[in-house]
Amino acid sequence: MSVPRxxxxxxxxxxxxxxxxxxxxxxxxxxxxxxxxxxxTDNGAWLAEIxxxxxxxxxxxxxxxxxxxxxxxxxxxALLSLLRDGKCCVDAGMIDLLTxxxxxxxxxxxxxxxxxxxGKREVDDDQELIEALNGATRGRKVVASSRGTxxxxxxxxxxETTVRVQVETLNRLMNLVGELVQTRNQFLQAEVCxxxxxxxxxxxxxxxxxxxxxVMQARMQPVAQLFQRFPRLAREVATACGKSVRLxxxxxxxxxxxxxxxxxxxxxxxxxxxxxxHGIEPPQVRLQYGKPAEGKIQLRAFHEGGQIVLEVxxxxxxxxxxxxxxxxVERGLISAESAPAIGNTNAMELLFEPGFSTxxxxxxxxxxxxxxxxVRENVERMGGTVELESAPGEGTTxxxxxxxxxxxxxxxxxxxxxxxxxxxxSTLLEMVxxxxxxxxxxIQRIGNAKMFLLRxxxxxxxxxxxxxxxGSHQENGFYIAILEAKGRRFGLIVDDMDEPQxxxxxxxxxxxxxxxxxxxxTILGDGTIALVLDTTGLARSARxxxxxxxxxxxxxxxxxxxxxxxxxxxxxxxxLLLLVDHRGQRAVMPLACVERIERMEPGxxxxxxxxxxxxxxxxxxxxxxxxxxxxxxxxxxxxxxxVVLICSRPAMSDVCLGLIVRDxxxxxxxxxxxxxxxREGRVARVESGLVAxxxxxxxxxxxxxxxxxxxxxxxxxxxxxxxxxAA
Amino acid sequence: MSYPxxxxxxxLLGLCRFRSGDDLFGIDAFxxxxxxxxxxxxxxxxxxxxxxxxxxxxxxxxxxxxLRVLLGLAPGVEASSAMVLRDTQTGELFALLVxxxxxxxxVADDVWEPNPATLDDRLGLLFSGVYRxxxxxxxxxxxxxxxxxxxxxxxxxGPRIGGPR
Numbered sequence: 001m002s003v004p005r006x007x008x009x010x011x012x013x014x015x016x017x018x019x020x021x022x023x024x025x026x027x028x029x030x031x032x033x034x035x036x037x038x039x040x041t042d043n044g045a046w047l048a049e050i051x052x053x054x055x056x057x058x059x060x061x062x063x064x065x066x067x068x069x070x071x072x073x074x075x076x077x078a079l080l081s082l083l084r085d086g087k088c089c090v091d092a093g094m095i096d097l098l099t100x101x102x103x104x105x106x107x108x109x110x111x112x113x114x115x116x117x118x119g120k121r122e123v124d125d126d127q128e129l130i131e132a133l134n135g136a137t138r139g140r141k142v143v144a145s146s147r148g149t150x151x152x153x154x155x156x157x158x159x160e161t162t163v164r165v166q167v168e169t170l171n172r173l174m175n176l177v178g179e180l181v182q183t184r185n186q187f188l189q190a191e192v193c194x195x196x197x198x199x200x201x202x203x204x205x206x207x208x209x210x211x212x213x214x215v216m217q218a219r220m221q222p223v224a225q226l227f228q229r230f231p232r233l234a235r236e237v238a239t240a241c242g243k244s245v246r247l248x249x250x251x252x253x254x255x256x257x258x259x260x261x262x263x264x265x266x267x268x269x270x271x272x273x274x275x276x277x278h279g280i281e282p283p284q285v286r287l288q289y290g291k292p293a294e295g296k297i298q299l300r301a302f303h304e305g306g307q308i309v310l311e312v313x314x315x316x317x318x319x320x321x322x323x324x325x326x327x328x329v330e331r332g333l334i335s336a337e338s339a340p341a342i343g344n345t346n347a348m349e350l351l352f353e354p355g356f357s358t359x360x361x362x363x364x365x366x367x368x369x370x371x372x373x374x375v376r377e378n379v380e381r382m383g384g385t386v387e388l389e390s391a392p393g394e395g396t397t398x399x400x401x402x403x404x405x406x407x408x409x410x411x412x413x414x415x416x417x418x419x420x421x422x423x424x425x426s427t428l429l430e431m432v433x434x435x436x437x438x439x440x441x442x443i444q445r446i447g448n449a450k451m452f453l454l455r456x457x458x459x460x461x462x463x464x465x466x467x468x469x470x471g472s473h474q475e476n477g478f479y480i481a482i483l484e485a486k487g488r489r490f491g492l493i494v495d496d497m498d499e500p501q502x503x504x505x506x507x508x509x510x511x512x513x514x515x516x517x518x519x520x521x522t523i524l525g526d527g528t529i530a531l532v533l534d535t536t537g538l539a540r541s542a543r544x545x546x547x548x549x550x551x552x553x554x555x556x557x558x559x560x561x562x563x564x565x566x567x568x569x570x571x572x573x574x575x576l577l578l579l580v581d582h583r584g585q586r587a588v589m590p591l592a593c594v595e596r597i598e599r600m601e602p603g604x605x606x607x608x609x610x611x612x613x614x615x616x617x618x619x620x621x622x623x624x625x626x627x628x629x630x631x632x633x634x635x636x637x638x639x640x641x642x643v644v645l646i647c648s649r650p651a652m653s654d655v656c657l658g659l660i661v662r663d664x665x666x667x668x669x670x671x672x673x674x675x676x677x678x679r680e681g682r683v684a685r686v687e688s689g690l691v692a693x694x695x696x697x698x699x700x701x702x703x704x705x706x707x708x709x710x711x712x713x714x715x716x717x718x719x720x721x722x723x724x725x726a727a
Numbered sequence: 728m729s730y731p732x733x734x735x736x737x738x739l740l741g742l743c744r745f746r747s748g749d750d751l752f753g754i755d756a757f758x759x760x761x762x763x764x765x766x767x768x769x770x771x772x773x774x775x776x777x778x779x780x781x782x783x784x785x786x787x788x789x790x791x792x793x794l795r796v797l798l799g800l801a802p803g804v805e806a807s808s809a810m811v812l813r814d815t816q817t818g819e820l821f822a823l824l825v826x827x828x829x830x831x832x833x834v835a836d837d838v839w840e841p842n843p844a845t846l847d848d849r850l851g852l853l854f855s856g857v858y859r860x861x862x863x864x865x866x867x868x869x870x871x872x873x874x875x876x877x878x879x880x881x882x883x884x885g886p887r888i889g890g891p892r
Contacts, residue, residue, distance in 0.1 A: 468772035509790035521788040529769040
């Protein structure tokens with residue numbers, strides 16, 4: 001997607017303003033920390049904070065063109081890096097020097113704010129201070145290193161946030177509140193037996209619903225707002241490194257709570273800077289490897305596993321495990337003997353150590369190893385996680401997973417042992433009902449492990465009631481939720497399931513969120529609380545993520561297969577729903593489009609203005625009945641249930657509709673064939689042969705580069721031949 | 728935010744008085760943000776022992792700490808009264824469940840006495856002295872020693888806290 005860009009001059013003003021606010025906050029923090037340093041308490045943590053403040057200023061000024069600030073910050077950072085690593089001890093002189101640096105930085109910032117430029121009045125002064133700082137750096141006193149002190153928890157360290165709210169929205173809120181007060185007054189005056197009581201209740205219901213919606217909307221901001229600032233940053237950093245980089249965005253419309261958006265700004269900026277500085281190779285090197293001279297960085301945002309994932313993916317050199325291990329030995333993080341035994345995962349873990357850097361030289365942009373440990377720390381403070389994946393020569397992917405605190409997500413409410421739990425829709429692949437008499441046939445025990453036979457594949461099972469140590473009520477049967485976490489598929493046994501609904505996820509106290517079982521809680525319609533299950537955490541505590549048994553690792557189809565397929569033509573094996581359409585012909589549609597399959601008695605289908613409607617997740621959706629199956633069922637007075645697929649078209653994924661089909665046969669894996677030139681409609685190759693896609697439900701494909709297009713065209717021609725043969 | 732330590736100055740102190748088990752307790756009335764009646768506690772499987780569950784309060788989900796469990800009494804007979812307090816370390820709100828909330832009393836500091844030397848170590852961590860009174864003395868609780876972050880650090884690792892033994 002493209003990001004709207006304002007004109008360049010306005011851009012500068014906004015950026016500078018933001019930089020001033022940010023740097024001011026950083027210096028305030030530095031001042032507090034300096035005071036604490038003087039107090040002589042836990043030095044390591046305060047030094048790390050000061051270092052970060054100065055580092056952030058340095059990182060930002062470079063591309064705003066404030067050279068004076070940059071030189072000051074660079075000299076300060078060099079000294080602070082020594083102090084932070086414990087290579088130099090803190091004494092009164094040092095604190096004095098740092099205070100001077102802080103005052104100077106503040107003075108320059110003030111000058112920028114008032115005059116719009118840094119001014120040149122005190123150039124000599126600056127030089128003196130820089131020399132003093134450099135002198136301190138060179139003449140360091142070597143002391144025993146004391147690393148690894150974690151910064152203390154800061155209470156209420158909330159970033160001062162402001163939300164830009166349209167006056168219109170505020171007016172609407174005000175009106176709604178007015179109406180709420182009015183309704184309350186009427187309630188107080190009304191007698192319970194009065195006829196109007198029910199009407200008042202209804203009105204109250206409406207007012208609160210719209211009030212809730214308006215407030216939520218005011219808080220949610222599209223991630224595009226965050227992405228918007230990166231093209232410029234990337235351009236500047238790339239120019240400074242002598243590289244050429246193109247940014248690509250997707251998922252910019254993903255809604256994220258404003259407070260999270262603010263806190264993700266720095267980690268993402270670090271990630272982008274790192275990707276350009278360390279990831280992308282210089283153009284001549286790229287050409288040597290047969291890559292386009294221009295590097296590509298993809299920023300993606302999407303929901304997964306009840307979390308929001310922000311991905312920064314570059315097509316650069318990737319991370320060399322050897323280099324990482326070598327550097328770690330040099331830095332004394334691991335011993336030379338243990339180095340060869342370090343696996344790839346552990347080697348990646350080393351990158352998150354404070355003070356680690358694989359870049360051969362320290363540059364003005366990054367390279368002091370501040371990147372990854374800061375990124376991880378910031379993200380973990382939000383209760384998220386950071387993952388790093390890299391393939392040498394192909395690039396690196398940094399994935400930030402943040403909880404969706406306050407985000408509204410669709411979820412299924414599961415019951416187990418009389419308690420309710422919410423399972424986020426995004427981790428859920430499908431639901432299976434198992435009646436008692438089927439249990440022996442479909443559930444197999446291997447040792448003490450339970451496995452479930454689903455479409456020729458054994459899936460490990462977890463029993464929620466056993467895991468949580470609560471009882472279960474499963475007289476007639478139970479439900480198995482097939483979930484996917486960290487690429488592993490597993491089944492979760494629960495007693496019962498409710499309708500899917502949109503839930504507002506509330507954060508849980510840290511005492512509970514650290515259990516790794518819940519990501520949050522939600523207050524249900526009846527006022528009771530349902531805990532939101534952390535499916536990844538459940539899988540981890542069942543040690544599913546570590547097992548290397550084949551069943552858990554077999555090529556699990558990607559959950560976001562539909563979106564993966566839209567990015568290129570290399571991975572087109574996607575799960576498909578095989579159905580019988582209204583004409584009695586077999587057809588498929590991507591499973592990702594289908595939210596729910598419902599069998600309904602024709603008599604229970606409600607109609608509105610002649611069209612069939614269905615209530616689904618608090619909204620009415622229309623039923624599409626292409627073949628008049630519903631009419632037919634009515635007129636024939638059949639009581640056989642009709643099959644309704646609650647789904648959305650790939651092109652309009654936010655519009656839900658109910659599709660009436662004759663029957664649903666199976667879920668199969670299919671290879672999506674590229675669009676054919678001689679035939680309308682797309683087809684997929686499944687085990688039993690070629691099947692056409694249900695009209696309107698073809699997966700979207702964009703051929704991105706010319707190479708891909710040629711390849712696709714060749715395949716098209718080949719497929720046409722196949723089709724002709726098949727015909 | 729920190730609570731003024733009123734033990735040292737001579738002024739009077741307002742205490743929220745409540746009963747848990749057989750004893751009377753008091754907690755600085757300024758620390759209590761609100762008293763909630765009729766709240767429904769939802770159990771949280773696998774939670775630390777001092778956590779009896781969570782409850783909904785003003786659209787937030789609060790951790791509920793049971794004084795009975797902290798005292799080592801059998802849980803389960805609490806009335807549904809809770810006091811909403813703030814964890815000064817994390818800034819989060821939490822609820823303290825007690826058997827019966829009584830009233831707010833004013834006590835003078837000159838009737839305060841330190842914890843008895845014979846007091847159990849675990850209770851010594853929770854109690855901060857006693858206000859003498861004829862009949863039944865009032866145990867002072869320090870709100871900071873009831874907050875989840877403090878309990879996590881001091882009690883959760885200890886094998887002795889929580890639940891009936």
